[in-house]
Amino acid sequence: MGCLFCSVLEKKIPADVVYEDEHAVAFRDIRPVAPTHVLVVPRKHIAAIHDLTEADAPLMGRVMLAARTVAHKEGLEPTGYRLVINDGDAAGQTVHHIHVHILGGRNLTWPPG
Ligand code: AMP
Ligand code: ZN
Numbered sequence: 308m309g310c311l312f313c314s315v316l317e318k319k320i321p322a323d324v325v326y327e328d329e330h331a332v333a334f335r336d337i338r339p340v341a342p343t344h345v346l347v348v349p350r351k352h353i354a355a356i357h358d359l360t361e362a363d364a365p366l367m368g369r370v371m372l373a374a375r376t377v378a379h380k381e382g383l384e385p386t387g388y389r390l391v392i393n394d395g396d397a398a399g400q401t402v403h404h405i406h407v408h409i410l411g412g413r414n415l416t417w418p419p420g
Contacts, residue, residue, distance in 0.1 A: 312348050312404035326377045330369035333377045333409075342412025343381050343388070347374045354403040356394040374407050383411035391419075 314320045315334065322334035325345055336344040349370050353363060371390075378388050388411030393400040 310352055310404050311402050312346075312406060313352050316348065316350055326373060326380065328369075328373060330366055331373040333373060336408070341410040341415070343383060343409065345377050345381065345409040347377060347407040347409065349405055353405045355400060355405060356392055359405075370405075370407060374409055378409055378411065381409070381411065383409070386411070388412075389415050 311320065315322045316332055324332060324334045326333040326347075329350075331347055331349050333345050333347045336346055347370055349366055351363075351366060353359060359367065374390055378384060388409060391408040391410065392405065393408075
């Protein structure tokens with residue numbers, strides 16, 4: 308069972324990495340839907356939000372802090388940005404390794420489609 312984002316983390320698939328630390332890696336989405344579209348991925352393979360356990364709470368905190376750092380580095384703070392995690396089919400999750408989308412650089416409508 309291969310996981311696309313585990314392959315990116317193992318550098319078997321190239322990615323435009325913009326940030327990495329002990330807990331998470333951030334790289335540009337291959338099909339951006341906003342001028343800035345970065346994915347923050349925990350190094351640990353967890354398929355989806357619904358698979359999280361209590362033990363993952365510190366890790367997910369680190370993922371959110373990594374997202375904040377990337378948003379700052381990308382210059383998104385003055386105008387604002389959106390973090391999105393899709394969970395399951397109805398939300399449109401296509402890669403089954405938790406990832407936070409960072410979307411910014413344009414005005415984002417609400418509600419999402
Ligand atoms: P989701 O639909 O929430 O599971 O998001 C998966 C995202 O991964 C999509 O926005 C894809 O464009 C993106 N994606 C798929 N393959 C790659 C890749 N090799 N490198 C970067 N982003 C990718
Ligand atoms: Zn994985």
